Amino acid sequence: MSPLGRFDYTVDLPLKLSILIPVYNERTVVRRSLEQVLRAPLPEGMERELVIVDDCSRDGTWDILQEIAASNPCIRLFRHQVNQGKGAAVRTAIGHAEGDFCLIQDADLEYDPHEYPVLLKPLLEGRADAVFGSRYLAGESRRVLPFWHTVINQTLTLISNIFSNIHVTDMETCYKVFRTDLLKSIPIRSNRFGFEPEITMKCAKRRLRIYEVPISYHGRTYEEGKKIGWKDGLQALGVILRFWLIDDLYADTRGREAIINLTRTPAYIEWLCSLLRRELGDSVFELSAGLGTFTARLMGRRLRYVAVDPDPLHLHALQNRFLRTPNVEIGACRPDAPEDFESWAGQFDSALAVNVLEGLEKPEAALQGMGRVLRPGGRLLLVAPQGPWLYGSVDRAMGQLRRFRKKDISRMLEQCGFQLLWIRDINKAGVFGWWLASRLFHRRRLSKLTLKLFDKTVWLWRLADRLLPWHGLTMVVAAKWKGSDSGPDRLD
Numbered sequence: 001m002s003p004l005g006r007f008d009y010t011v012d013l014p015l016k017l018s019i020l021i022p023v024y025n026e027r028t029v030v031r032r033s034l035e036q037v038l039r040a041p042l043p044e045g046m047e048r049e050l051v052i053v054d055d056c057s058r059d060g061t062w063d064i065l066q067e068i069a070a071s072n073p074c075i076r077l078f079r080h081q082v083n084q085g086k087g088a089a090v091r092t093a094i095g096h097a098e099g100d101f102c103l104i105q106d107a108d109l110e111y112d113p114h115e116y117p118v119l120l121k122p123l124l125e126g127r128a129d130a131v132f133g134s135r136y137l138a139g140e141s142r143r144v145l146p147f148w149h150t151v152i153n154q155t156l157t158l159i160s161n162i163f164s165n166i167h168v169t170d171m172e173t174c175y176k177v178f179r180t181d182l183l184k185s186i187p188i189r190s191n192r193f194g195f196e197p198e199i200t201m202k203c204a205k206r207r208l209r210i211y212e213v214p215i216s217y218h219g220r221t222y223e224e225g226k227k228i229g230w231k232d233g234l235q236a237l238g239v240i241l242r243f244w245l246i247d248d249l250y251a252d253t254r255g256r257e258a259i260i261n262l263t264r265t266p267a268y269i270e271w272l273c274s275l276l277r278r279e280l281g282d283s284v285f286e287l288s289a290g291l292g293t294f295t296a297r298l299m300g301r302r303l304r305y306v307a308v309d310p311d312p313l314h315l316h317a318l319q320n321r322f323l324r325t326p327n328v329e330i331g332a333c334r335p336d337a338p339e340d341f342e343s344w345a346g347q348f349d350s351a352l353a354v355n356v357l358e359g360l361e362k363p364e365a366a367l368q369g370m371g372r373v374l375r376p377g378g379r380l381l382l383v384a385p386q387g388p389w390l391y392g393s394v395d396r397a398m399g400q401l402r403r404f405r406k407k408d409i410s411r412m413l414e415q416c417g418f419q420l421l422w423i424r425d426i427n428k429a430g431v432f433g434w435w436l437a438s439r440l441f442h443r444r445r446l447s448k449l450t451l452k453l454f455d456k457t458v459w460l461w462r463l464a465d466r467l468l469p470w471h472g473l474t475m476v477v478a479a480k481w482k483g484s485d486s487g488p489d490r491l492d
Contacts, residue, residue: 014046015046019105021093022106030064033109036113053089080092112218115133129182129210131212132200132212133176134173163244194236198239264452265451267458275426276298281302284299285370286353287356288310288356291318304329310334312332346373359400371481371483384477386473391438393442394444406471422477424475424477425471426472429464430454430461431472
């Protein structure tokens with residue numbers, strides 16, 4: 001790239017940049033600001049749209065915006081009937097964005113639109129999912145502002161880094177650019193300036209690839225119209241703590257809450273993995289891998305581990321998580337579409353599906369697909385919920401359509417070309433608690449505290465499984481693909 005403000009390359013495909021502009025009482029500067037945004041350099045071939053949300057301005061800003069929009073077809077103008085705050089205005093703008101990337105631009109001329117090239121470069125090169133423009137890296141220029149304003153900014157950034165476990169130098173920066181598909185998938189709850197720490201915390205928890213680039217800054221004083229104050233600093237602190245405690249990460253939570261809950265139970269996961277690990281061969285195919293919770297624990301010492309999922313957001317998370325893990329491959333595959341398995345036909349010693357079959361209309365299709373990827377005599381490992389009489393509100397909220405009986409699993413396996421090897425009951429002690437939560441009290445989720453207490457006492461429940469006479473809450477199943485009768489009974 002050539003000097004600041006210019007691109008020396010074009011984009012390969014038609015792309016559009018959505019510039020999201022929240023506006024509130026900015027009649028003195030909004031015309032000049034939008035003129036700069038409309039002239040800002042973009043790579044050749046990239047279109048722009050300005051998604052402007054007026055947050056119920058009372059000083060004549062709305063009239064100016066209407067005048068400008070009337071002569072610029074790339075401007076899409078929206079208005080709140082009640083003042084709600086910057087976060088609410090950005091949320092509205094995100095909902096209307098149609099571009100491939102979203103860039104947040106304040107209307108107050110504190111940030112220079114001529115720096116769009118710097119902000120876009122990591123995204124266009126495919127290195128980043130989000131780019132933050134930092135006022136504290138070495139930029140072109142930065143207006144010197146009051147000391148305590150800088151101290152508060154950097155303190156909030158430090159606290160955000162502590163709780164998010166990432167290192168950014170400027171969490172409160174306005175200039176944030178995102179892939180639109182990812183930004184739309186993140187629920188925004190903050191209405192005011194809490195948007196900045198909220199989106200930072202959620203990007204960190206989602207493990208998005210965040211880059212920082214230096215930008216210039218021409219900050220305003222309060223006399224010149226700056227609106228953020230010390231109360232917003234306190235609110236930002238509260239937002240950091242709130243979204244550290246709450247995993248509100250996906251706008252569409254169907255099936256994802258259960259996956260996120262798994263990450264809170266490492267001891268339970270290891271319990272399951274101890275049963276699965278001994279049956280896995282050198283090459284493993286994991287169906288509907290989600291966020292890679294089991295992948296990370298089971299991939300070690302495997303020559304090849306393929307993790308597939310139908311959800312683009314899960315695929316993105318998997319690609320980021322295992323970007324530098326050479327023995328792990330990521331692919332798209334619908335579990336109930338046997339044709340999606342064809343590219344991996346006959347390549348694996350083992351196939352794994354953890355909590356997959358219960359969410360499918362036709363679980364037999366997934367079993368047939370996994371049989372397709374296995375070599376003759378290969379192992380199939382399943383983890384599935386047990387006990388139809390336990391099916392209730394928690395199951396429905398998790399997207400589960402059923403709970404299985406052992407004979408159901410055995411019948412399906414036989415029909416799909418597998419020979420059942422063994423079924424192991426897991427978590428017998430949890431049966432009563434699940435019945436209370438799901439059938440008696442009709443709860444939709446298990447609390448963080450419940451999950452944490454359960455995980456801390458897994459050692460006790462493992463011991464109880466040896467003593468209690470009834471079926472477990474979950475079953476682990478091993479079967480052999482009957483493509484051939486040859487091969488050992490166990491793949492070590």
